[in-house]
Amino acid sequence: MPLSDQFRTALVTGAASGLGAAFVAMLRSEGVEVWGTSRTRDRVPDSTGFHGLVLELAEPASIEAAWGEAERASGGIDLLVNNAGAGVFAPFAAMSDAEWDGQMRILLHGPAMLARRAWRAMHARGRGCIVNVTSLAAEFPIPYLCAYDAAKAGLAACTAGLALEGAGSPVRVIDFRPGDYRTNFNNAMRAAPPGGEGAADAVAARVWRRLEGLLHDAPEPARAAADLRTALRRGCRGVVRSGSFFQARLAPFLQRFASQGMSGRVQRRYFDLS
Ligand SMILES: NC(=O)c1ccc[n+]([C@@H]2O[C@H](COP(=O)([O-])OP(=O)(O)OC[C@H]3O[C@@H](n4cnc5c(N)ncnc54)[C@H](OP(=O)(O)O)[C@@H]3O)[C@@H](O)[C@H]2O)c1
Numbered sequence: 285m286p287l288s289d290q291f292r293t294a295l296v297t298g299a300a301s302g303l304g305a306a307f308v309a310m311l312r313s314e315g316v317e318v319w320g321t322s323r324t325r326d327r328v329p330d331s332t333g334f335h336g337l338v339l340e341l342a343e344p345a346s347i348e349a350a351w352g353e354a355e356r357a358s359g360g361i362d363l364l365v366n367n368a369g370a371g372v373f374a375p376f377a378a379m380s381d382a383e384w385d386g387q388m389r390i391l392l393h394g395p396a397m398l399a400r401r402a403w404r405a406m407h408a409r410g411r412g413c414i415v416n417v418t419s420l421a422a423e424f425p426i427p428y429l430c431a432y433d434a435a436k437a438g439l440a441a442c443t444a445g446l447a448l449e450g451a452g453s454p455v456r457v458i459d460f461r462p463g464d465y466r467t468n469f470n471n472a473m474r475a476a477p478p479g480g481e482g483a484a485d486a487v488a489a490r491v492w493r494r495l496e497g498l499l500h501d502a503p504e505p506a507r508a509a510a511d512l513r514t515a516l517r518r519g520c521r522g523v524v525r526s527g528s529f530f531q532a533r534l535a536p537f538l539q540r541f542a543s544q545g546m547s548g549r550v551q552r553r554y555f556d557l558s
Contacts, residue, residue, distance in 0.1 A: 463530075465499075
């Protein structure tokens, strides 16, 4: 059964690149009419079954406007894929308060604002699905990305709470938790790369190289889109992990069942910290 049997319309944030573009392609191939966002209108040109919208997650007025426009133009969004996001790579102590707040705004407050609007509208119609794209970082944190880790863990906790509130509801909630995928994500966060020459910077530079290597060797975003398609077709709710065997299975397993000492050692080795 194509997904269009469940979802006539979808809103995908961050639709111009990476995972968002792959989600759009997958949904279009399933016959779903898609509204997709970018901060730059030219990056999401209209095409058959696809409608571009401007969205800046750091600005509540932009979120309100994009959601309102998507609802009005579509006659009701059946599926929200809360995907857009970007990280800031920096030592915790070196981050400015504004950078920290910005991470919370675009990765937690903005997506929650959209999800709240979608939840109300979908409930009123008695159907729908909200997919919050979190990250493996929500349970297997990445060094030098503390704000990102915190915001993604916050969005995951929010999604879990909402799933409990909505148990038995016709509106489904999914925490889609990718491991590494080969996208523009690291390039987008080069804004604050390690720069100095001290010992701490040398460690940060090693971790950065490790993150670059992981992304370079990671699967293509189409695989994440295929995993999302499977989850939506099966009517899944709750956490859906997607990625390599280590990232989607072993790392979460370790975090749950290994001792803190053991999982700390694995994390330090994994990120080249020791
Ligand atoms: N790639 C991975 O390995 C990975 C792993 C786990 C989780 N994720 C998550 O997957 C999602 C998609 O990331 P990606 O890997 O596909 O990276 P990407 O290619 O850089 O895509 C991120 C998208 O988010 C949009 N965006 C960034 N900042 C925004 C803002 N302030 N307001 C509105 N939109 C904004 C960008 O849109 P415009 O530039 O067009 O405005 C861009 O299209 C993110 O939430 C990320 O945290 C990625």
